[in-house]
Amino acid sequence: MRRTAAAVATVLTAGLAAGVQQAAAAEPPTCGTPADHQIAEVQGSGNASPLNGQTVRVEGVVTADFQRSDQLKGFFVQDPTPDADPGTSDGLFVYSTKEVAIGDRVLVAGKAVEYNGLTELSPVSAVDVCGTGRIAPAAVRLPLKGGATLERYEGMLLRFGQRLTATETYQLGRYGQVTVSAGGRLFQPTDGHGSTQARNDARKLLVDDGSNVQNPETIPYTDPRVLRSGDSTTGLTGVLTYQFGGYALQPTKPAHFANENPAPERPEHVGGDVRVASFNTLNWFTTLNKRGANTAEEQERQLTKLTAALKGLNADVVGLMEVENNGDTAVKALVDRLNQAVGAGTYTWVRHPYPGTDEIHVALIYKPAKVTPAGAARSSQDPIFDRPPLVQAFRPRRGGTEFTMVVNHFKSKGCGGATGPDQDQGDGQSCYNARRVAQAKAIGAIAAGVRNPLVVGDLNAYTAEDPVKELTGAGLVGQTQRFVRPDRRYSYVFDGQSGELDHALAGKGLSRRVTGATIWHINSDEPVFLDYNTEYNPPRFYRPDAFRSSDHDPVLLGLNLR
Structure with missing residues (x-):
């Protein structure tokens, strides 16, 4: 069938529009007002932000929400278009109770500050939700290779696919925290097990409960049984923060610990008369x-x-x-x-x-x-x-x-x-x-x-x-x-x-x-x-x-x- 010139023009116009839509779909959506910095620029490659004290505008996807008054009173965002430098983190904590949801694409304006070693935005002057997005957790394994530190992951969504063992529960009831470690429990370097303090530090990670509340009403990992040191978990997922002189993971998915160290009802047999x-x-x-x-x-x-x-x-x-x-x-x-x-x-x-x-x-x-x-x-x-x-x-x-x-x-x-x-x-x-x-x-x-x-x-x-x-x-x-x-x-x-x-x-x-x-x-x-x-x-x-x-x-x- 022969087409008229008008029909051909219509087809070409439709095809061009479809092509534009496909190109738009292939490119990450952006908020109306452009960001003036990438999150990686705010984080920098060192322990402190190179933009500390400056007001910045960043764009990212919400990966974790801890905004309640009994939580951290903020949320984490991560850049869906990270830079090529593995030494700079693409995640950031935003100290704000402006309502957001995980998966929201947001434009955030605020002052870049260091709070107890954590790079964050506070105070925040604007949080605009302008779409949705998805961030896959980065796969991380302890200890990091080449002597790298967790600073490069500060504020980011992470997943530890390896088996991690609870090596201390001392602060579990008071602060909802447990320390886990790769390769089994940690031993004192002077106990003769061949460990060093540096290797122990590289193997361990503090796991928190996303809250600053002391003596939480609900203690993590106590249902249906109480967590013991020696129990282990796999696939630990959460965002990495920094607090009280060390890195801590705030879980975004419930962590389940296997009962690998059951409570011994009686001592082992020792014989003798x-x-x-x-x-x-x-x-x-x-x-x-x-x-x-x-x-x-x-x-x-x-x-x-x-x-x-x-x-x-x-x-x-x-x-x-x-x-x-x-x-x-x-x-x-x-x-x-x-x-x-x-x-x-x-x-x-x-x-x-x-x-x-x-x-x-x-x-x-x-x-x-x-x-x-x-x-x-x-x-x-x-x-x-x-x-x-x-x-x-x-x-x-x-x-x-x-x-x-x-x-x-x-x-x-x-x-x-x-x-x-x-x-x-x-x-x-x-x-x-x-x-x-x-x-x-x-x-x-x-x-x-x-x-x-x-x-x-x-x-x-x-x-x-x-x-x-x-x-x-x-x-x-x-x-x-x-x-x-x-x-x-x-x-x-x-x-x-x-x-x-x-x-x-x-x-x-x-x-x-x-x-x-x-x-x-x-x-x-x-x-x-x-x-x-x-x-x-x-x-x-x-x-x-x-x-x-x-x-x-x-x-x-x-x-x-x-």
Whole structure:
């Protein structure tokens, strides 16, 4: 069929219009007023914005919305047309409650500022919604290659496809935060696991809840069960922010943690005919409003949990740390409650002959039906000890080899009052390492003068630190190194890193009689809000069980003494 000139013109016009529409669809839409800067220019390639203090106008797509009054009071935008520089971030936080939705294309005008290390726009003078868009999360894997930092991703939408392990839950109840790490949990660099602080820092990431509220009514990752350190997640997705001196991910999708570290209802089997334990009680005080419970209710809750832990250990001899130094009052109260749970007269205690003047002291309880004290208890008046040791020999009730408990609590790593060689030497061992080494030398001398020594306690030193080396150099043998596999060899978590502060070292002769050793992980992996305190802890989480009875895990050994 022949077409008229008018018909041909109509077809050409329609085709041209369609072509224009296709070209327009292929190009990213823009807001009516052009941006005067790309987001990457605002972020820059350094830690601070090169435009800090200047008013800018940027265009981007909303990737995360945290505008509520109980949240961050702002939203994140990201440039759908990023620059070619991988060192500059294409995302930005906008401190504004102007209503927007994820996927909105917006034009934002505001002052570029650095707020606690985060580049953001604040105050904001205008937010105009002018379309929609979509931003796919950037795939990121920890640790970043080539020593790069997360600064290049600040404000951007990210997805971590790898398995990330919860390595600390300390701030979970207070701030809704959990620290995760690549390659499994993090260990203290001085604990002998081959890690360094730099490698640990490159492997970890703080995960927040998009809120500045303390003690949130809904604690993340507690339904249907409470998150434990050691649990893991895959596909973590959110926007990256910077707060309190570090990077943090604000999830945009719920993170689901697999139960890879289930709570151990009982300690692993250690064998032997005599069981010996060491346990830091985290300030068991019968005097209120000191270092332990503040109220009678808290004290009852604490006593209930400690009793459950000691009952679960079912040890014949237990060295205790952080018991109130008020004569026999605190230790007797603990023994009395324990005997109510396991049977009258099951346990008794050794009176400390020289407990020192510190608010806390070490204690020793035992089952008289299983072991008998051999001779009087001893201690040391050496002024090097802040909390003098308790030394007591025992014989199995039914006959067998005598052994000697040496219960310790070395000087802590806190730096208050540290001078000279006790100051932090920058070697990862923190303050008062020189004091702890001197204490270890004194304990080594004590151990050399008794039969079959078993040195136990909170040494406030990790396995590869000088005080522990001093003890092993004196001929004592660490038992958890013999029987506990490396990934389970920890008793305490500090700053997201696990380590072994609680030790059990035997003389060589006694070491041959150790049938097993374990660390019962009932405390260090548990969130703080499960403990006995009533402040900040939602009441629905308290259980009268052993979990979070302290902040240290107890150590348990089996001895074959017949």
